[in-house]
Amino acid sequence: MANTAQLKISFELADKIRAHGAQTYPHECCGALLGRDTEVADRRVDREIHGLHPLVNRRDDSPNNRFSVTSQDVLDAEKAARRQGLEVVGWYHSHPDHPARPSQYDRDHAWPWYSYIIVSVANRIPEEMTSWRLADDRTEFESEEIGLQRVAS
């Protein structure tokens, strides 16, 4: 895995993720993170989020503790990213009334390289936001620092 220095996101986009989590409460929200990687020093990579592509949670059977994004949703998100000169660099979802920590289920279903932002929503109020990346050997999620930016760059 590339050595990520930081996941950079504007306050505005972070607030949109929180708002999406509040809006769909008590169900999980989900969406794509559109951005780009920039190699900085020592093979370290800065990842910047420049847009969101909110999606509909396809898990009708258990939307309060599961989210699902179909392969067609993924292709649509990639198309939306390309139109903006970006790529899909990760995904966000909410954990209603649950900490912003990845579950075993999250890890079992994760792809490497993508950033996975989780926002905890307690009683419709968005709380902690964290980001995670799957280790190359799939054994764990590694925490990724979120760098909140004052202005969308």
Added chain:
Amino acid sequence: MSVKVIIPTPLRVYAGKADSTEVSAKTVGEALGQLTVKFGDLRKHLFTEDGKLRSFVNVYVNDEDIRYLSKENTPTKDGDTISIVPSIAGGFV
């Protein structure tokens, strides 16, 4: 049978940053096998420990989902394109 395999963005880091590669195969299963021989680090992300394609790995032959064809036994012919497309899932507990 030369078949083009499109590698999804999150796996390109394990395939020398290539977005596609050519393999020689008569079925989808053979093509994916060849792919993981070529790029060994892809294997654990595409297949479970008992060798089954992971549930969130979707495979298309020329835009047809192999689940609606003959799955990994789907035959391939010269010039076909196999796309590996992620689906995304998660949640707590």
